[in-house]
Amino acid sequence: MLGCLSVIIPVWNEIDHLRPLLETLSKHKQIEIIIADGGSTDGTAELASEYGQVVSSKRGRASQMNKGAEAATGKILWFLHADSKIEDHMAQSICFTMEDSNILGGGFSIQFDDSSFLLKMIAVGSNIRARFFHIYFGDQAFFVRKSVFDEMGGFPKVSLMEDWLISKKMKKRGKLQHLRGPIYASARRFKKNGIIRTFVTMQLIKILFVLGVSTATLERVYQRERL
Known part of the structure; x- marks a missing residue:
């Protein structure tokens, strides 16, 4: 079942944050792990190579994620931030969800790894946007059928808001599914x-x-x- 999934992680100097995510993903031997490196100088690429395939790209999330997608062999692409914290069941949830051929992709509810009331409210707002309007940003663990992603030409070649744009394009094509998760996003910024x-x-x-x-x-x- 999990052989359907290719995980793509865009990175740039993430040596201090990447290993926990890779450790969790590596528990699922059937998952293809692709790390799209934007020219790290801190040993990130060397660390990543211990867990999966490293592809080099010019720096920029859209460029890096598109480069990673080119190398992917799974039927479903799952895009994660380097500092995301995921639960073991999430990969299987995606594969089960995508057995419905009407669903093109989707994302997860988000929580921050901090108990601040303000951050909880920000997460609530993000989850309302994702659940009811199906606009997913990168920290909500966006996933998509590779065939659909390729047909659309990948992420738009812009310096930011690529996740907003691809969500809007996908909504016009078919159904996006909101999964409860949650995925835990870093509050560091x-x-x-x-x-x-x-x-x-x-x-x-x-x-x-x-x-x-x-x-x-x-x-x-x-x-x-x-x-």
Whole structure:
């Protein structure tokens, strides 16, 4: 059953955060693990090679995930962040869900690895967006049929918001499934820059994107805030 699944993890200098996820995934011997490295200099690629196939790509989540998808042999692609924490049952949940040929892909409910009330509320908002509007961001463990992904040409070649764009395209093609999970996302970027400041900046980027501001401009905002 799990032989259907290829996991793709885009990384760049994630030596301090990657091993726990790889350890969990490696328990499932049938899962194909592909690490798409964007030019790490801290030993990330060397660590990753102990657990799966490492492919090199120019830096950028969309580019890296597309490169990883090119190397994948599974019928289902599962995209994970390097610092995600997953439960053992989640891979099997995806494969069982995707036995329904009407389902093209989906994602999971999210929780943060921090007990802050503000972060809990942010997670609630993300889960409402995913469950009712089927817009999945990267930390919600997006999965998709490889055939559908290839037909769409992969992630759009943009510097950010690629997950929003591909979710919108997939919604027009068919059904997306929200799985409860949850997947545990790292709160490190919120802790680094402050929860409220980080949240406000992220929402601003989304609003500007909807209003038609170019992704190149949004990338400068993103980098200035170092999210």
